[in-house]
Amino acid sequence: MSELSWIIDRLQEVQNDEFFILRDKSYSYLDLVQNITTWQSELGRLGVVEGECVAIIGDYSPNVIFLLLALILNKNIIVPIGSESKEKQDEMFLVAKVNKYFEFNEDDTWNYYPVSGDSTHQLLDRLRIDNESGIIIFTSGTSGKSKAAVLCTSRLIERYRTAKRKPFRTMVFLKLDHIGGINTLFAIMFNGGTIVTSQERTPQSVCESIQKHKVQLLPTTPTFLNMLIMSKFYENYNLSSLEIITYGTEPMPQSTLSAMNSIFPTVTLKQTYGLTELGIFSTKSKDSHSKWMKVGGKGVEMKIIDKILWIRTSAAMLGYLNAPSPFVNDGWYNTGDQVEVDGEYIKILGRKSEIINVGGEKVYPTEVESVLLEIPNIKDVLVSGKNSPITGQIVVATVVLNELEETKDVRKRIIDYCKERLLPYKTPTLIIVSDKELVSERFKKMRSGVAI
Amino acid sequence: MVEVKNGIENAIKQILDQKSYKVPEIKDELRIIEDLGFSSLDIAQLIAYLEMELGIDPFSEGALISSINTVGSLCKVYQSCVDDNNIGGHGNE
Numbered sequence: 001m002s003e004l005s006w007i008i009d010r011l012q013e014v015q016n017d018e019f020f021i022l023r024d025k026s027y028s029y030l031d032l033v034q035n036i037t038t039w040q041s042e043l044g045r046l047g048v049v050e051g052e053c054v055a056i057i058g059d060y061s062p063n064v065i066f067l068l069l070a071l072i073l074n075k076n077i078i079v080p081i082g083s084e085s086k087e088k089q090d091e092m093f094l095v096a097k098v099n100k101y102f103e104f105n106e107d108d109t110w111n112y113y114p115v116s117g118d119s120t121h122q123l124l125d126r127l128r129i130d131n132e133s134g135i136i137i138f139t140s141g142t143s144g145k146s147k148a149a150v151l152c153t154s155r156l157i158e159r160y161r162t163a164k165r166k167p168f169r170t171m172v173f174l175k176l177d178h179i180g181g182i183n184t185l186f187a188i189m190f191n192g193g194t195i196v197t198s199q200e201r202t203p204q205s206v207c208e209s210i211q212k213h214k215v216q217l218l219p220t221t222p223t224f225l226n227m228l229i230m231s232k233f234y235e236n237y238n239l240s241s242l243e244i245i246t247y248g249t250e251p252m253p254q255s256t257l258s259a260m261n262s263i264f265p266t267v268t269l270k271q272t273y274g275l276t277e278l279g280i281f282s283t284k285s286k287d288s289h290s291k292w293m294k295v296g297g298k299g300v301e302m303k304i305i306d307k308i309l310w311i312r313t314s315a316a317m318l319g320y321l322n323a324p325s326p327f328v329n330d331g332w333y334n335t336g337d338q339v340e341v342d343g344e345y346i347k348i349l350g351r352k353s354e355i356i357n358v359g360g361e362k363v364y365p366t367e368v369e370s371v372l373l374e375i376p377n378i379k380d381v382l383v384s385g386k387n388s389p390i391t392g393q394i395v396v397a398t399v400v401l402n403e404l405e406e407t408k409d410v411r412k413r414i415i416d417y418c419k420e421r422l423l424p425y426k427t428p429t430l431i432i433v434s435d436k437e438l439v440s441e442r443f444k445k446m447r448s449g450v451a452i
Numbered sequence: 453m454v455e456v457k458n459g460i461e462n463a464i465k466q467i468l469d470q471k472s473y474k475v476p477e478i479k480d481e482l483r484i485i486e487d488l489g490f491s492s493l494d495i496a497q498l499i500a501y502l503e504m505e506l507g508i509d510p511f512s513e514g515a516l517i518s519s520i521n522t523v524g525s526l527c528k529v530y531q532s533c534v535d536d537n538n539i540g541g542h543g544n545e
Binding site: 204232359394396408424 | 466469470483484485486491492493495496497499500501504511512516517518520521
């Protein structure tokens with residue numbers, strides 16, 4: 001059984017400090033602690049008991065975080081679901097064995113609903129027997145079916161219990177249904193930092209928030225940094241409060257890193273590394289100009305086999321609820337990331353797989369293909385990735401038609417159809433109409449090497 | 453320059469049309485993010501379209517994304533790439 005009483009002690013140490021800024025309203029750590037207590041009472045009143053799986057549908061807001069903490073302390077298994085994934089909630093509830101859920105509105109008010117259904121699963125029962133809180137995070141899976149990773153909360157936050165770093169006023173960028181978003185929240189909260197949100201994830205909105213709230217730490221992605229560089233909004237705002245910019249979820253182009261160093265010469269640029277299955281690791285970049293980094297921390301072991309990085313860590317997930325365990329018998333996990341090694345430092349070169357990484361979001365070609373095959377006059381389709389200087393990669397669809405049709409019209413029809421069925425980053429950015437009759441078997445063989 | 457400019461204008465119009473945005477008069481001084489409202493995916497699409505239409509990708513040849521703030525600057529980057537390729541003997545003889 002894990003002891004989580006340190007959480008409240010840690011938050012009380014900084015009770016007068018600012019915890020969260022939302023639309024100019026500020027919440028202190030004292031507000032946080034008091035609201036966690038209020039939420040614990042509310043959970044008792046609603047009959048939410050320990051061990052139950054509870055979904056939270058909503059994005060970053062004070063109440064979402066108060067509830068998340070109350071559920072952790074109540075030893076619940078939490079299923080964070082972003083508002084944009086709401087249409088898939090029934091499927092997610094079924095996989096994650098959700099017993100109850102809270103749905104948050106834009107004004108931070110909420111509604112509560114019980115869910116009926118079977119709640120047993122070997123991995124969830126293990127958490128319950130061990131009296132542990134858990135977090136279930138959905139990660140992209142083949143054929144469009146998301147895999148539900150079960151993480152043990154106390155193992156995820158152990159590194160914050162044992163070590164403290166300087167508190168930063170931090171812009172939150174990744175959402176709470178992403179391992180990076182959860183990790184950012186814990187890193188801010190357990191180090192006494194301040195959460196700052198931006199109304200939109202556009203360069204202008206982010207720059208405005210940095211200036212207004214004197215943000216020191218900006219965790220982001222190379223795609224966002226490309227947009228910031230292109231937009232030149234950094235010239236219109238005072239961003240001198242920035243001390244650290246971290247980047248991850250996709251490979252960083254050297255040209256973007258160089259541009260960032262010349263625009264922000266006094267800011268430390270640091271790469272982050274993590275996976276839903278393993279959590280986020282401590283990293284140390286060689287310097288701001290370098291993509292070489294040390295990855296590790298307490299309880300983390302690494303080895304490299306045939307240039308591929310393998311990791312074993314105590315913070316790893318217990319397994320997937322709806323897929324076989326990816327761990328080999330002794331707990332090692334194949335990250336699939338190709339790396340170069342220089343002494344203690346590694347450089348991530350990317351993954352050799354058919355998964356397409358669009359601005360840090362993973363896309364499985366088969367999911368997109370199955371949607372495109374539903375469209376009239378599409379006889380066959382091949383979806384593949386193509387390098388992009390802006391988003392790392394883009395989704396390319398090569399389609400074969402039953403009957404001749406103007407390419408412009410086909411593109412418009414495909415994009416319109418995908419709007420309702422796929423998230424924007426999964427929608428093909430480039431659609432090529434091929435006049436070659438190709439059987440699907442040959443299509444599959446071509447996937448990794450499609451050229452335009 | 454005319455071919456490059458037409459290619460860029462057409463590609464921008466096609467993307468705006470797909471988004472059901474009103475297509476403005478495409479002027480050199482229009483800023484791609486602020487004025488056209490392009491997202492990162494839209495810009496990635498624009499570059500991919502131009503590679504198909506014009507047969508070049510200046511960014512794989514060293515052009516910097518920091519140099520394409522406006523439509524005019526985008527045209528310059530593509531024209532310069534076309535000119536370089538012609539000098540290098542890869543263009544139309």
